[in-house]
Amino acid sequence: MMRGMWSSLLAALGLLRRRANLLCVGLDNSGKSTAHEEVVPTVGFSVEMFERGKVSFTIFDMSGQGKYRDLWRHYFSEADGIIFVIDSADRDRIVVAREELALMLENKVLAKRPIPVLFLANKMDLENGLSPVECSEALGLDRIRDRAWNISACNALTGEGLEAGLEWIIDMLRQAPPQ
Amino acid sequence: MASKKSDIDGDDTLFGSLDKATVVQEARAFNESPINPKKCRLILTKIVYLLHQGQTYQTQEATDTFFSISKLFQNSDVSLRQMVYLAIKELSGSAESVFFLTASLTKDMNSRSDLIYRPNAIRALCKITDASTMQSNERFIKQSIVDKKPDVSSAAIISAIHLSSLNREVVKRWANEAQEAINSKGVITQYHALGLLYLMRQHDRMAVIKMVQNYARGSLRSPHAIVMLIRYTWKIIEEDDSGSSRQLFEYLENWLRHKSDMVVYEAARAICSLKDVTPKELFPAVSALQLMIVSHKPTLRFAAIRTLNKLAMTHPNAVFPCNLDMENLITDSNRSIATFAITTLLKTGNEASVDRLMKQISSFMSEISDEFKIIVVDAVRALCLKFPSKQTLMLNFLSGALRDDGGYQFKSAIVEAIFDIIHSIPESKEFALSHLCEFIEDCEFPKLAVRILHVLGAEGPHASSPTKYIRFIYNRVILETSIVRAAAVSALAQFAVYLVDARERIKVLLDRCTDDSDDEVRDRAAMYLRILNEQDLATKYIADDSTFALAALENNLDHYLKTPASFSRPFDIKNVPVVSKEQEQADRQRAQAAARDRAATGQAAPAASAAAAAVPASVSEAAAAAASPFDAQSIYAKAMERVPQIAALGPLYKSSSPVELTDPVTEYIVTCIKHVFPQHFVFQFECKNTLNDSLLENVTVVMKMQPSDDPDAAGLKPEFVVRAEKLAFDIPASVYVVYRRLGGVTPTAEFTNTLQFIVKDCDPNTGEPDEEGFEEDYLVEDVEIVVGDYIQPTYVPDFERAWAELGDTHQVVETYALTAVTSIRSAVSTVMDLLGMQALDNSSAVKENATTHQLHLAGTYVGGIPVAVRARMAFNPSTGVAMEMAVRSRHPVVSQRVANAIQ
Ligand SMILES: Nc1nc2c(ncn2[C@@H]2O[C@H](COP(=O)(O)OP(=O)(O)OP(=O)(O)O)[C@@H](O)[C@H]2O)c(=O)[nH]1
Numbered sequence A: 001m002m003r004g005m006w007s008s009l010l011a012a013l014g015l016l017r018r019r020a021n022l023l024c025v026g027l028d029n030s031g032k033s034t035a036h037e038e039v040v041p042t043v044g045f046s047v048e049m050f051e052r053g054k055v056s057f058t059i060f061d062m063s064g065q066g067k068y069r070d071l072w073r074h075y076f077s078e079a080d081g082i083i084f085v086i087d088s089a090d091r092d093r094i095v096v097a098r099e100e101l102a103l104m105l106e107n108k109v110l111a112k113r114p115i116p117v118l119f120l121a122n123k124m125d126l127e128n129g130l131s132p133v134e135c136s137e138a139l140g141l142d143r144i145r146d147r148a149w150n151i152s153a154c155n156a157l158t159g160e161g162l163e164a165g166l167e168w169i170i171d172m173l174r175q176a177p178p179q
Numbered sequence B: 001m002a003s004k005k006s007d008i009d010g011d012d013t014l015f016g017s018l019d020k021a022t023v024v025q026e027a028r029a030f031n032e033s034p035i036n037p038k039k040c041r042l043i044l045t046k047i048v049y050l051l052h053q054g055q056t057y058q059t060q061e062a063t064d065t066f067f068s069i070s071k072l073f074q075n076s077d078v079s080l081r082q083m084v085y086l087a088i089k090e091l092s093g094s095a096e097s098v099f100f101l102t103a104s105l106t107k108d109m110n111s112r113s114d115l116i117y118r119p120n121a122i123r124a125l126c127k128i129t130d131a132s133t134m135q136s137n138e139r140f141i142k143q144s145i146v147d148k149k150p151d152v153s154s155a156a157i158i159s160a161i162h163l164s165s166l167n168r169e170v171v172k173r174w175a176n177e178a179q180e181a182i183n184s185k186g187v188i189t190q191y192h193a194l195g196l197l198y199l200m201r202q203h204d205r206m207a208v209i210k211m212v213q214n215y216a217r218g219s220l221r222s223p224h225a226i227v228m229l230i231r232y233t234w235k236i237i238e239e240d241d242s243g244s245s246r247q248l249f250e251y252l253e254n255w256l257r258h259k260s261d262m263v264v265y266e267a268a269r270a271i272c273s274l275k276d277v278t279p280k281e282l283f284p285a286v287s288a289l290q291l292m293i294v295s296h297k298p299t300l301r302f303a304a305i306r307t308l309n310k311l312a313m314t315h316p317n318a319v320f321p322c323n324l325d326m327e328n329l330i331t332d333s334n335r336s337i338a339t340f341a342i343t344t345l346l347k348t349g350n351e352a353s354v355d356r357l358m359k360q361i362s363s364f365m366s367e368i369s370d371e372f373k374i375i376v377v378d379a380v381r382a383l384c385l386k387f388p389s390k391q392t393l394m395l396n397f398l399s400g401a402l403r404d405d406g407g408y409q410f411k412s413a414i415v416e417a418i419f420d421i422i423h424s425i426p427e428s429k430e431f432a433l434s435h436l437c438e439f440i441e442d443c444e445f446p447k448l449a450v451r452i453l454h455v456l457g458a459e460g461p462h463a464s465s466p467t468k469y470i471r472f473i474y475n476r477v478i479l480e481t482s483i484v485r486a487a488a489v490s491a492l493a494q495f496a497v498y499l500v501d502a503r504e505r506i507k508v509l510l511d512r513c514t515d516d517s518d519d520e521v522r523d524r525a526a527m528y529l530r531i532l533n534e535q536d537l538a539t540k541y542i543a544d545d546s547t548f549a550l551a552a553l554e555n556n557l558d559h560y561l562k563t564p565a566s567f568s569r570p571f572d573i574k575n576v577p578v579v580s581k582e583q584e585q586a587d588r589q590r591a592q593a594a595a596r597d598r599a600a601t602g603q604a605a606p607a608a609s610a611a612a613a614a615v616p617a618s619v620s621e622a623a624a625a626a627a628s629p630f631d632a633q634s635i636y637a638k639a640m641e642r643v644p645q646i647a648a649l650g651p652l653y654k655s656s657s658p659v660e661l662t663d664p665v666t667e668y669i670v671t672c673i674k675h676v677f678p679q680h681f682v683f684q685f686e687c688k689n690t691l692n693d694s695l696l697e698n699v700t701v702v703m704k705m706q707p708s709d710d711p712d713a714a715g716l717k718p719e720f721v722v723r724a725e726k727l728a729f730d731i732p733a734s735v736y737v738v739y740r741r742l743g744g745v746t747p748t749a750e751f752t753n754t755l756q757f758i759v760k761d762c763d764p765n766t767g768e769p770d771e772e773g774f775e776e777d778y779l780v781e782d783v784e785i786v787v788g789d790y791i792q793p794t795y796v797p798d799f800e801r802a803w804a805e806l807g808d809t810h811q812v813v814e815t816y817a818l819t820a821v822t823s824i825r826s827a828v829s830t831v832m833d834l835l836g837m838q839a840l841d842n843s844s845a846v847k848e849n850a851t852t853h854q855l856h857l858a859g860t861y862v863g864g865i866p867v868a869v870r871a872r873m874a875f876n877p878s879t880g881v882a883m884e885m886a887v888r889s890r891h892p893v894v895s896q897r898v899a900n901a902i903q
């Protein structure tokens, strides 16, 4: 216990390497796995690890297919932050994304944990895509009051925009060290 | 250090006091961040340990644990990951959503090739794969089968073998990969790959033969793989009746010269257990085994002597040359080897050596386990039957063994052996019975005491001084538990019936038994007392040598109990076929001997037979293996119980033997079995599709009745058809066509039959059927209903008496000139085939060249009507057989029908 507090204190001072668990969710085919070179639909979940600055990230890349969405909740309790990926070109299913988001935020475990959510409006390279502002409207993000959130456009194929998103998360974690 | 180690090994120190609740608590550590790999590994070990101890997890518990474990994937500690896989495999059976790990597992399977846990990942993936995820995981498994690393490849092959029970067709597509894996540099991988390849081909004889030929030429380096190949080769030769696969025998012989002991032994064993092996073929195999029994390795000596022992049961002369070497094994410090040596010598030796060998065995009986004692007992039994003059010595040995310590199996084997000796060597009877009497004086197994009392009752009254047994039997009444007392009462009654002088005395004894504390004992005593006062009843109930066909009785009772609607009427025993006790016993003995034979030669490769067992066998094949026609019928009945519409038809009365309606080499094989139910006639068409590139769906049979001059034929009304949904390659399925017999008519009739179905082509590579199929008709041979289909054979102890009792009121006499038959013998078999009745007074046996003959038959017509037939025949070379057939029953119509059965 003492040790844990000590290390988080050090971490807050930026002296120690920190670790953070991110949970990556969103509808199927939105591009969650693309960022780390997976091409097939994810069955279940897969764990990815990488480092950025002094933080080593563990990302639980969840499957977005309907039958698996129910399983996201099992990973809420350890997450230090959530990445919610949206296929900005999939106008038809943005309402589905909205529903899933609402369900997720209603979850009891998550409701008690004010961890930040990063929304990625992916596939920004596609012509008919929604802009981040349109996305945020369609998802009703302005109603989220109990936690920090941010939305940025990105292209998972090229990595464009991901960096900015991650920076924001790191920033958030620094302000509120992982519990 | 040493003491610390033993602490870890001891269950009760580290894990002994574990309980599930604590472990579930501890498992919370899996959710911590960062993860402590060492701690988590220990907790996982505890979980697996508890599961292995038989602890069960409820679905919810298992699922929760499963999700916590999934979080451990974020740590890349290698030993933790291995433990994670072990735990997943164990939990996969009870947890939900296990497929959830698929992505993580496949990721590990494809990770850096030097990672130690890739095989673990594959095995775990196999566990969480179900029929729905099989296709999507196919790619990963295929790719792993051909992995360069033998452990990865082996894990994938084993998984494929497991998965084939989930979907054989998908696994069959991996043939190329399996073939490639056989060339793996891993010895065990080669062995596994061959097993997989066989699994894919086992139902295609030609393909297996090709496989054997292909790999027998020396491309296999793994002795394990060669051992498997030998077993496959053996199986092909063994199952081939045409003798065409005999060429494969050469391979077996070549393997006898292989450099690996394992291969040489397996080849020798295979040759020794071929069913019609010749002395010439046996010679090299026995020579190879002979070299092994003088080896310094105990395992080789044991294996070789055990095989020689088995061989000696069927081919004692072939083993004879090893006698000298086997003599030396009698003193082998390994008692199991010594036992086999002696019992083998008993079979191969001559009469003169028996005494010496028996002495040697007696000297170490107390040192061997029950299992080996039973082997000795079996050998002694066989020896006694072979040299009847040695029976006193043998019986002394056996009764000595009865007095020794030993479990039920062992004692039962001895008693069984003594019964056998009594049965086969009548001179031994009195001596054997006295030994048995002595044994029951102090027998700790009531079951055995009951059987012995039964034999005493059956044999004792006919011995030279029967009264001496009565005391032994009555002692049981005083001293034993109730089932033994009841058996003793029955045995006493036997004596009372046959020994007129002792009857009154025995009645006094029985009278005392009516005060017994157990009601079964009292009831029996009271019943026998009553019976004994009336000679007629006594002959009917005690001196009766007929009994019910037990399988049929069981079946009918079972059906009765399952249909509460029938409880208003008493159970109808008339529908149960009656056989002679001798016949019933002969049937049992034949079945037992066959079982022993199978055990003696049973050599099917474990993997092969396990896989074969997974494939549903055809009902008619199973029935063909049954001990008697009645057992066969109960197998059909059980199969039909599973078809609800047919189960509703009431108890099955009679099943005919199967008739082939197609050539055995056509694309579809159809066999017909006719079943008679109280108000229905059911045709069962068992169909088999022999084309591996087609799938039949919605299979039915269209039957057309031919015009008939039997007016009752109009009373047969088609009622319904139970179709076979599909007929996949090599998996038999049945179509049932059901007719109602209006007013219970029993006509003869003839039908043409057409198989109708939708056929779909299957992709030869994937086994996937096409979407679209087309309808097809397939004409098969005609079926005929004969009178015999309605008659159960019935045994009656005294034909003349039954004949007289039926009387000639409804006797029908017909005369026939059977011009087409060329001997009395074939006339008898024709008549018996058509009538399906029981031949009595040994009248079915006809002397070669007999010119006159009288045939006595008894049966029960459907509805429980007894029928008797007396046929007189005379043979004349120029005109054939003339026959006068008299039929008696209490029913004029039945008599007429039976008399007209011959056309
Ligand atoms: N044009 C474009 N295509 C993208 C982009 N990101 C992902 N894709 C494509 O979208 C498809 C789905 O990507 P995945 O990463 O497998 O989607 P996912 O969210 O992981 O899907 P699930 O695992 O089924 O939940 C792939 O064909 C990607 O190539 C993007 O920024 N632009």
Ligand SMILES: [Mg+2]
Pocket: A032, A033, A034, A038, A040, A041, A042, A061, A062, A063, A064
């Ligand atoms: Mg994915």
